[in-house]
Amino acid sequence: MVRILVADAMSEEGLAPLLADPTIEVVQKKVGDVEDELDQFDALLVRSATKVTEQLLQKMKNLKIVGRAGVGVDNIDVDAATRYGVVVINAPNGNTISTAEHTFAMMASLVRRIPQAHISVKSREWNRSAFVGVELFGKHLGIIGFGRIGSEVAKRARAFGMHVHVYDPFLTKARAEKIGVDVCTLDELLAQADIITVHTPLTKETKGLLGPKNLAKTKKGVYLINCARGGIIDEQALISFLENGHVAGVALDVFEQEPPGDHPLLSFDNVIVTPHLGASTVEAQVNVATQVAQEVLTFLQGKPVTSSINLPTLSKDVYEKIQAFYTLARKMGILASQYMSEPVQEIAITYSGSVADLETTFITRSLLAGFLKPRVASTVNEVNAAMIAKERGIAFSEKFSANGNDYNNSITLTVYGENKTFTMKGTHIAHYGDRIVHFNGFAIDFAPEGHLLYIQHHDKPGMIGKVGNILGDHQVNIATMQVGRQEAGGKAIMMLSLDKPLDDTLVETLEQISDIDVVKRLEV
Numbered sequence: 001m002v003r004i005l006v007a008d009a010m011s012e013e014g015l016a017p018l019l020a021d022p023t024i025e026v027v028q029k030k031v032g033d034v035e036d037e038l039d040q041f042d043a044l045l046v047r048s049a050t051k052v053t054e055q056l057l058q059k060m061k062n063l064k065i066v067g068r069a070g071v072g073v074d075n076i077d078v079d080a081a082t083r084y085g086v087v088v089i090n091a092p093n094g095n096t097i098s099t100a101e102h103t104f105a106m107m108a109s110l111v112r113r114i115p116q117a118h119i120s121v122k123s124r125e126w127n128r129s130a131f132v133g134v135e136l137f138g139k140h141l142g143i144i145g146f147g148r149i150g151s152e153v154a155k156r157a158r159a160f161g162m163h164v165h166v167y168d169p170f171l172t173k174a175r176a177e178k179i180g181v182d183v184c185t186l187d188e189l190l191a192q193a194d195i196i197t198v199h200t201p202l203t204k205e206t207k208g209l210l211g212p213k214n215l216a217k218t219k220k221g222v223y224l225i226n227c228a229r230g231g232i233i234d235e236q237a238l239i240s241f242l243e244n245g246h247v248a249g250v251a252l253d254v255f256e257q258e259p260p261g262d263h264p265l266l267s268f269d270n271v272i273v274t275p276h277l278g279a280s281t282v283e284a285q286v287n288v289a290t291q292v293a294q295e296v297l298t299f300l301q302g303k304p305v306t307s308s309i310n311l312p313t314l315s316k317d318v319y320e321k322i323q324a325f326y327t328l329a330r331k332m333g334i335l336a337s338q339y340m341s342e343p344v345q346e347i348a349i350t351y352s353g354s355v356a357d358l359e360t361t362f363i364t365r366s367l368l369a370g371f372l373k374p375r376v377a378s379t380v381n382e383v384n385a386a387m388i389a390k391e392r393g394i395a396f397s398e399k400f401s402a403n404g405n406d407y408n409n410s411i412t413l414t415v416y417g418e419n420k421t422f423t424m425k426g427t428h429i430a431h432y433g434d435r436i437v438h439f440n441g442f443a444i445d446f447a448p449e450g451h452l453l454y455i456q457h458h459d460k461p462g463m464i465g466k467v468g469n470i471l472g473d474h475q476v477n478i479a480t481m482q483v484g485r486q487e488a489g490g491k492a493i494m495m496l497s498l499d500k501p502l503d504d505t506l507v508e509t510l511e512q513i514s515d516i517d518v519v520k521r522l523e524v
């Protein structure tokens with residue numbers, strides 16, 4: 001039974017596919033209420049309240065996936081999750097419209113002083129002259145961060161007759177032209193805008209983006225809006241610029257610390273606030289919960305997820321094309337790691353023929369995960385394989401060749417160790433399966449499956465019989481046997497597939513046969 005912890009409040013309608021699945025147990029409780037069972041959950045679903053720290057990840061030893069029902073993953077230690085091999089997914093667009101609408105509601109409220117007027121009338125006052133606002137029509141709106149939400153805000157602003165200026169260092173010219181916005185530098189935006197709204201993630205670069213230096217470049221009387229993340233506008237700097245009257249008003253949905261408690265910003269009459277409500281609509285909550293629930297289900301069924309933060313994104317289509325090679329690569333990694341039971345410095349992978357045209361990132365990660373698995377105690381999978389390889393000083397590279405070298409497709413693996421180099425070539429044949437067609441310098445043809453026994457020997461009559469007799473005497477049945485040699489009378493190999501694994505004594509007995517140089521058990 002798969003167990004999923006839903007640690008923050010989430011739409012039941014969105015969670016319905018998980019709740020309806022008889023193979024899944026959904027526990028809707030806060031982390032603190034299930035401390036004793038944390039190591040039993042396979043998946044964790046959160047919004048922004050639960051902090052997914054390294055400490056929590058350490059306790060959740062069985063965790064495979066964290067689903068964030070929303071966009072920002074700043075409440076999740078993604079690096080730590082990656083190290084632990086835990087996939088992190090989010091729901092990138094389920095709350096876009098709601099947040100864009102909230103931003104617009106905040107903008108209109110800010111310039112027309114609706115919250116202040118509302119409080120006044122509720123206090124039994126009728127003071128019309130105290131609440132004279134300004135129109136949005138004809139004003140210059142500066143949008144910092146032109147992703148999903150920024151662009152929805154722009155559409156609405158244009159419908160209001162505003163001039164829209166956009167700053168986003170990652171925005172392509174083609175996309176900007178398509179949407180028809182004025183793309184400018186940050187300095188140009190700061191100088192022109194009557195209202196500035198931020199829609200970036202909170203990163204090292206955006207933390208304090210609107211700080212003392214940049215606020216000084218804005219127009220006197222500017223309005224500021226933050227419905228993205230607390231800290232993009234530096235709160236201390238904001239207080240100074242409100243105090244000196246440079247900033248006319250601010251709308252904040254988010255804070256550096258949430259809840260903000262008795263924050264000095266809350267005392268300003270021209271600061272309007274909401275408690276992180278951007279995504280708080282019925283529609284957005286159903287959307288994001290549905291998206292993560294569906295993704296978690298997909299993931300738990302062993303299929304690729306489309307909105308992972310720490311895995312390459314794969315469409316269903318691409319996944320179907322790479323699936324066979326993904327499995328082959330995994331097996332090749334496992335075999336190579338067992339054969340090269342020594343420290344290695346480099347793994348070079350060459351994709352040839354039809355596989356060279358596919359998205360190989362995932363295939364390479366699968367191969368690395370297979371290679372590292374027998375060597376590391378912790379979880380290793382596609383999420384953390386590249387990172388673990390790097391940590392252990394194992395470089396890896398990919399090369400591509402259109403020519404399949406006698407095969408429609410092939411993956412060639414070269415592992416450089418401290419004392420030797422090992423090569424292997426594998427291919428996938430449709431309706432037939434995976435085959436290893438080159439192993440350690442020998443042409444051969446075997447299926448990389450089950451209990452394998454590799455024997456390297458001198459090419460002499462009777463070698464196969466000797467091995468067969470010993471295995472037969474010990475009740476070990478040989479399922480298949482493939483042989484290969486470099487030249488008649490030279491070095492040769494046998495690859496046997498056995499019905500059960502060999503014990504150490506039997507391996508030692510085989511090693512003692514004269515003319516046998518290497519005996520290796522390989523388990524796939």
Ligand SMILES: NC(=O)C1=CN([C@@H]2O[C@H](COP(=O)(O)OP(=O)(O)OC[C@H]3O[C@@H](n4cnc5c(N)ncnc54)[C@H](O)[C@@H]3O)[C@@H](O)[C@H]2O)C=CC1
Nearest residue numbers: 071072145146147148149168170199200201227228278279
């Ligand atoms: N208040 C709320 O309840 C909600 C807040 N959010 C927040 O809104 C923000 C935007 O979300 P989306 O539009 O969905 O994200 P997105 O990823 O679609 O867009 C972010 C944009 O910021 C740009 N960007 C990154 N670094 C930048 C920099 N240094 N300067 C300027 N632009 C930069 C990126 O190129 C990208 O276009 C996020 O912080 C998200 O967490 C999202 C949903 C709800």
Ligand SMILES: O=C(O)CCC(=O)C(=O)O
Nearest residue numbers: 047048070071072279280
């Ligand atoms: O879960 C929420 O309501 C917060 C949404 C949010 O901030 C986000 O999606 O980034």
